[in-house]
Ligand code: KG4
């Protein structure tokens with residue numbers, strides 16, 4: 607494979623065991639995901655101990671499937687990329703230990719990838735010609751950040767959630783509404799049947815000019831409303847879901863568009879699990895268009911956790927020879943710099 611760079615990418619930071627083969631940072635030869643959702647559902651959230659065990663059972667077959675689908679063997683790989691944080695310690699360790707063993711055995715470089723950088727690079731998988739600078743909204747189950755991406759090395763975090771991540775708020779409200787786990791997609795479906803203007807829930811704008819977010823207020827407002835209204839008919843629940851979603855989306859869109867204008871960029875990216883949300887995608891696309899900007903989103907399967915995005919982010923590190931030592935440790939709270 608002269609000139610080409612084939613990376614095996616592994617992602618086990620939460621409840622998906624994922625492996626992918628990505629060539630030259632763009633060509634997704636395979637993208638395999640073993641979801642553990644069913645194992646955690648009856649607990650209403652991810653149980654770390656169960657996640658680690660499931661990763662351990664799944665990692666070998668998932669990697670074999672990824673190589674098989676790509677039509678490559680271990681020897682064809684130019685490097686091994688792996689998420690080393692942030693995430694659940696025991697879950698990260700499974701992917702990391704496996705990746706280290708493969709890198710050591712093959713004598714190929716190990717590339718440690720930040721999970722959120724992976725989410726950001728999902729946009730480059732979707733739009734191979736994408737150019738920076740851009741402003742990127744990262745909205746996942748554990749994180750909410752607004753980031754100015756100047757180039758592939760320099761970036762600046764403009765704002766973050768001060769309390770619940772956007773996805774966390776979706777999941778908690780969904781749970782209170784009696785919806786299944788994980789709540790975001792269920793809440794989106796219920797909201798589609800409701801009127802987003804029927805109920806008004808608070809928007810936390812914070813200090814003037816701030817790009818930070820806060821979603822615990824709107825979440826609590828919904829929970830309090832539900833308590834007062836016990837015995838509600840079904841239709842009202844859809845209005846509650848729609849009202850909550852509208853409040854979250856309005857703040858996300860307003861701040862993201864304002865950041866893009868302030869930093870003089872033409873391109874807005876929205877990535878992470880919550881970026882799979884249709885209401886957010888529509889509102890951000892419309893808000894951007896009003897200002898003559900372009901909002902881009904990875905397809906939903908690249909928004910939620912996957913290993914292809916890790917392989918794409920790793921490619922840029924590979925080009926810079928930003929390799930990790932085999933002593934690389936899992937970093938559950940790895941900050942994004
Ligand atoms: O990025 P992700 O797959 O995992 C983390 O890194 O956290 O994000 C998962 C989060 C969950 O909170 C899930 O409920 C939310 O993304 N999510 C959604 C939708 N799809 C996934 N939230 C709202 N609407 C959706 N369609």
Ligand code: ZN
Pocket residue numbers: 721725746747878879910911
């Ligand atoms: Zn994620």
